[in-house]
Amino acid sequence: MEPTTSGRFRVHDRRPRPDIDGTGPSDPPEEFVLVEHPEGPIDPTDPDAEDRFDPLYAAAEGYEGELADRVASLEPGFVADATLAWTDGSARFADVAVVRESRFRFADDVEGMFEAAVDAWDQIRSAGEAVGSVTTRSNDGEPNGALYLFADAPGSDAFADLRAGRLPIEPLVARVNESREDDDPREDDESREDADPREVFVLRPAAHDFVAVYVVFDREGVLAQTVRDTYDLGPGLAAGLDDGALDAAKAGSESGDDGADSADGDGGDEDGFDALDRL
Numbered sequence: 661m662e663p664t665t666s667g668r669f670r671v672h673d674r675r676p677r678p679d680i681d682g683t684g685p686s687d688p689p690e691e692f693v694l695v696e697h698p699e700g701p702i703d704p705t706d707p708d709a710e711d712r713f714d715p716l717y718a719a720a721e722g723y724e725g726e727l728a729d730r731v732a733s734l735e736p737g738f739v740a741d742a743t744l745a746w747t748d749g750s751a752r753f754a755d756v757a758v759v760r761e762s763r764f765r766f767a768d769d770v771e772g773m774f775e776a777a778v779d780a781w782d783q784i785r786s787a788g789e790a791v792g793s794v795t796t797r798s799n800d801g802e803p804n805g806a807l808y809l810f811a812d813a814p815g816s817d818a819f820a821d822l823r824a825g826r827l828p829i830e831p832l833v834a835r836v837n838e839s840r841e842d843d844d845p846r847e848d849d850e851s852r853e854d855a856d857p858r859e860v861f862v863l864r865p866a867a868h869d870f871v872a873v874y875v876v877f878d879r880e881g882v883l884a885q886t887v888r889d890t891y892d893l894g895p896g897l898a899a900g901l902d903d904g905a906l907d908a909a910k911a912g913s914e915s916g917d918d919g920a921d922s923a924d925g926d927g928g929d930e931d932g933f934d935a936l937d938r939l
Contacts, residue, residue, distance in 0.1 A: 715825035737764035773865035
């Protein structure tokens, strides 16, 4: 009987299986990068905290029937309850059910990095820091996203490490949910199925020496759609003209809602985001 592991996981990425020793096939099968989704907050000073975010890898292909459809529907960022069956050190889904459709989107060498990120990075570097965070706000002052900025450590590649799960994104999303608790009691526990899904953008600009992790509070809001449009990362405002997104965009423009055109902070912000706690 195959050993199994059951739990709640974040789908971190889907990618071709790396050819570690150079003997793999020319067209390698795809696999999911999974990160265990904790039931509650994890103290970053706990000696075992780092191990809690070690990635697992599960085959993305070769399933049949209804399970094949459920596995095929998984996207980076989704949270799912799953049972993994292990054979010779390799994992496959024995069962999986999506509980929340947050999304992770990665883009390298992007052009036209938005002003809030560039301004925040200038402040962080002026303070002599390599990591920092700010809360972005709409024109009317409402928080709409948490922006984390990272420099490459000597000999490292922050974008590659974030995409591979070697630097975990999960603590950053958890901090957003914790900080949003006062605004919406549903979000005080990210493990609850009625918590709002987020949109997380991991962006490395071509013209600047930082990587941005942008956790947008409302996955369906105008801000998330605008970022998707700007960096060609999926359906944005243009794709939603027939389902009311245009009206939402106009309303947001009139009220200043959901724009990424302001930020506050100087490497740490008043809402308590602090990337230095974990990364």
